[in-house]
Amino acid sequence: MEKTWRWFGKKDKITLSMLRQIGVEGIVTALHDIPNGEIWTVEAIEDLKNYIESFGLRWSVVESLPVSEAIKYAGPERDQLIENYKVSLANLGKCGVKTVCYNFMPVIDWIRTDLAHPWADGTSSLYFDKVRFAYFDTRILQREGAEQDYTAEELAKVAELDKVITEAEKDDLVDTIIVKTQGFVNGNIKEGDQNPVAIFRRLLKQYEGIDRDRLRENMRYFLAAIMPVCEESGVNMCVHPDDPPFQVLGLPRIVTCENDIDWLLNAVDNPHNGLTFCAGSLSAGIHNDVPALAAKYAKRTHFVHLRSTNVMENGNFIESSHLEGRGRLIDLIRIFEKENPTLPMRVDHGRLMLDDADKGYNPGYSFHGRMQALAQVEGIMAVVNDDLKR
Structure with missing residues (x-):
């Protein structure tokens, strides 16, 4: 798999030259300065793409081209927002950026209650x-x-x-x-x-009266509308599972388990409609057998997030080491390296460690913590690929 890293643009305190030194091959990023719903122009895409390539890297994945709330709850401006989205997708395709990670979670994205929960070794997660x-x-x-x-x-x-x-x-x-x-x-x-x-x-x-069935239909409407552009431009859409994978705040969550993934892949059955396989999100649901899901959906996976969680009996969960936890990353790497080895993958939600704490990094996106995780995952990949060659 291609070793990628989520990078938050030219203002990110973690520079592309730093990433080149630690073995990163591809960049996962977005045009963060453009407000949700507005068109990503060819000029803006090319400017960032050229900047990334000037460091010997490639723009591998867009994470994310945000789906505006009005598309999710079917507001009156939905169709215009979808038209804008289609133009942005076409422009990404023209520029050779072909993988788009997105989510369909209403209002709120990933949820945690503590951004620096201490471990005995002095790190936190x-x-x-x-x-x-x-x-x-x-x-x-x-x-x-x-x-x-x-x-x-x-x-x-x-x-x-x-x-x-x-x-x-x-x-x-x-x-x-x-x-x-x-x-x-x-x-x-x-x-x-x-x-x-x-x-x-x-x-x-805004989501009053929006239940699971209604949100599913709104997602189906969105995907059906954009798939012709994806086919023409060669762009793969890959939805990120809900994090955590259960209902919260009275909002429907519709990418939480095997049944949900089956539904979304069949609702618009097109190879460009695929999955971001986030082992961390899926493993936070005690109902999910993460390796079994990886084996089932490997061919419809376009992007992989490698992280893991431990879930307690009371429903609490914590980001675990990338070598431990319910994500079972060793098993996942065996599956993906065998079934879909050209996938981009990135490590995710690293520990806060060493001098990361005072750098002002986005939560979950420390430098040393993710560098440690990348080294662990790279070692697993090397062993798995050596075994596959025998």
Whole structure:
């Protein structure tokens, strides 16, 4: 597989020259300065592509060309936004950038409650605490009907937490759940926005009356509309699984398991409609057998995210070492190197370690933590490929 790295553009503190030195071959990035829904021009694409190539690298994957919320909830501007999306796809194809990772998660992308959960060795990683998330949902966001989504035991723990949680901790939950983990991903909420909770409530309100079936139909409509452009331009679309792969905040999540993946690949049965196989997202769902899913969908996978999680009995989960956890990356690499060896892959959500902590990196995207993960994965790939040659 091609060794790629998510890079956040020319302003990223991690430079392309640094990435070249650690063995990265391809870059995963986007035109982050262009607002959601606007057209990516050939000129803007070529400028970034040429810059990447000047360092001896290639622009391997777009992550992401965002799907605007109005496409997901079928707002009145949906068709115009899809037309803009089609133009951007065609322009990417003209420039030779042929793989687009995207998601269809309403309002919120990946969710964690702690961005620096400590490990005994002094490193830290991302963490999801179900009770703290329930506290955010029921006591801070105060979403109508939120209590129905949690068990009596979980709500009792929320009540206990309410007795001791500080205002600073509450602010940190808001910053973690709806600012820091979202601002650099989908642009709905960004650093510096006043009263992000109020903004978030307005975003949620747009999805009133949107259930799983309705969201699925909106996704099918979007994919059916863009597939002719994908065929003509040779662009592969690969949807990212929901993270975590279960329902949250009263919102439908429709890429969570084998049944969901079967549905989306069959709803618009086209080889350009494929999957980003994110082992971390899928492994956070105790219902998912990650290697079995990799074996089943290897041929419809266009991009791989290699990370892993450990899930606790109470539903909490943590980003594990890339050599451990439910993602079973060793098994996945065996599958993908045998079944679809030209895939781009990137390591994901590395530990915060050494002097990463004071660099201001985006959450989950440290330099040394991901460099360690890349070295671990590269070693696995070398052993697997040596075995395959025998």
